[in-house]
């Protein structure tokens with residue numbers, strides 16, 4: 001406040017006339033006036049003191065200057081802030097002088113080297129009301145200065161010590177600038193990029209200048225809102241994943257952490273950007289691998305199942321049809337075996353590619369298992385559409401492939417199940433299409449087949465057989481029946497073939513043709529074969545010494561690896577001499593051309609066991625099989641014997657086999673002899689041995705003993721008539 005002392009005295013009224021009383025009155029008046037003045041001065045001092053006390057408790061420094069810039073009043077904080085130069089200011093001193101002295105003493109490091117200029121700037125600021133600026137003092141403190149003009153042309157100056165704030169800001173800058181995590185600060189209102197750190201520049205490839213011309217939205221790939229949209233918390237970092245575009249146009253996935261703050265005096269958002277592109281890619285790769293077949297890149301069974309269910313839903317809603325086709329390659333194993341797995345893999349890739357390119361975009365092809373593919377075709381009106389597709393697929397797959405310089409041709413078959421008729425959910429439809437495929441393969445390869453309800457019934461009864469058979473084998477319920485083998489020259493029974501019989505509790509006697517394949521598929525054949533061998537040898541051990549027993553072996557029994565020891569053990573346990581045992585094998589066993597199989601056969605033969613080739617002439621008959629192993633017997637398949645009377649070719653084949661046998665020194669046995677005319681024909685051709693209903697069906701052991709007794713009885717009475725006797729029994 002202006003000092004009381006400086007105030008001009010009140011004008012007094014002029015004194016009238018002369019005289020003592022007037023003087024006394026005047027003196028009185030003066031005394032009064034002085035008292036008034038003193039009272040007023042005391043009052044003014046008091047309010048000045050009050051004011052000083054008041055401003056002293058303010059946390060900011062405060063200073064009052066008059067219109068000439070002279071110090072009038074300042075508070076403790078002001079003196080404290082300028083403690084080094086507080087010796088300079090006193091009432092009436094001019095600010096500009098104290099500043100100058102301060103500059104000369106080095107109180108203001110910013111002025112060093114440009115003292116006059118700095119003082120001029122400082123004084124200009126002094127008279128620019130409302131301007132704020134910062135000042136650094138020689139001890140490093142930073143002071144915020146704000147100055148205002150008062151009504152009488154003086155100045156009120158405010159000083160705030162912002163050293164701590166500045167330090168915080170500096171550490172924030174350090175944390176921001178040198179942070180390895182890319183960071184961006186955006187204006188909250190217009191989303192302009194206000195600042196970026198070095199890591200962001202390096203990661204995005206935009207220069208700092210380019211960045212500062214962008215908004216956060218302009219570098220977002222898809223998202224139409226800023227990453228802090230809808231986030232109302234100012235205090236916490238909130239994270240989201242986002243896609244950004246880098247300067248070179250590549251996209252990156254980010255986890256963005258955002259937090260609101262004040263930056264350069266405006267509301268802003270700090271974004272910390274974690275690049276998760278690699279993680280996302282790895283996740284996507286894993287997800288792809290979980291859904292696709294690694295070799296062909298086609299969807300796998302899980303995806304297929306889901307897709308079928310989706311299609312089924314769609315067909316129900318739109319009253320349409322859909323087809324599920326399963327395409328199986330024919331003899332794919334042979335490609336693997338002969339050309340190697342590398343070429344096999346390439347072939348599968350080639351097939352997958354052709355299937356894919358034969359289909360419409362919306363049809364799915366998936367890999368089901370090693371050599372089977374499933375195709376889903378939706379939006380059909382009639383089954384014929386599926387036929388057209390099946391034909392196109394077979395044609396496309398059937399064209400030859402050139403793989404590593406080899407030209408490879410592979411056939412295929414297709415099974416078709418139609419929805420909704422053949423199944424209303426994926427598993428059922430897949431099962432039915434697979435049944436149709438196996439029908440197509442059995443009928444003739446290279447074709448397609450539709451599912452029929454009766455296939456399902458068959459499959460179910462097969463399943464039941466499997467369950468029952470397991471029980472029967474475990475319970476040792478199977479029995480060999482014996483069918484005689486007859487010497488056609490003498491009519492004598494030379495031996496019996498053991499044929500397995502399964503007395504089923506509900507279905508009666510079940511034919512081996514029905515359950516042997518099931519036993520082979522389920523692996524039960526080893527147990528079953530072992531049981532038959534044991535029973536047959538045990539039974540035969542009690543027959544006359546010149547009567548042999550023939551036991552059928554499945555190729556799978558050779559794979560078990562212990563066949564030789566099983567035979568040796570069985571012979572030992574039952575006491576049957578090896579020469580009385582015949583083992584019947586089929587050509588399929590030799591198809592594998594495995595040295596282990598041949599070694600086992602040779603070892604068995606070395607024991608004295610005889611080896612017969614069963615069903616000769618069917619399947620893959622190759623004369624080379626006869627050369628690869630010295631068989632003791634060849635059994636001509638019954639299909640040739642049946643046609644003997646009517647078909648000259650059959651007769652020619654039987655004749656050829658018989659002379660082949662003679663040449664090789666191998667016994668020839670005709671299977672399935674049913675009529676006298678067949679018998680006489682075989683005799684005329686010089687066939688040594690026969691087997692068939694004409695002589696006898698297979699019978700339980702109890703009856704065999706009787707049959708053999710009868711034979712020995714006939715032997716003693718009329719030798720050579722056993723055949724007639726046997727036929728009689730049959």
Ligand code: C2E
Pocket residue numbers: 483498499500511512513516529532552553554584614615638671672673674691692693694698
């Ligand atoms: P296979 O070894 O060729 O046996 C001959 C089959 O022809 C037997 O059928 C027999 O009953 C039948 N058969 C015999 N004479 C005639 C005839 O004059 N006319 C007709 N139409 N058929 C005749 P089965 O017993 O049904 O056996 C079928 C096949 O099952 C056998 O053919 C054999 O491959 C297999 N099998 C039988 N028992 C066993 C066994 O214990 N183990 C193995 N692995 N397979 C067996």
Ligand code: MG
Pocket residue numbers: 497552584614
């Ligand atoms: Mg046989």
Ligand code: MG
Pocket residue numbers: 614615635637671
């Ligand atoms: Mg046979």
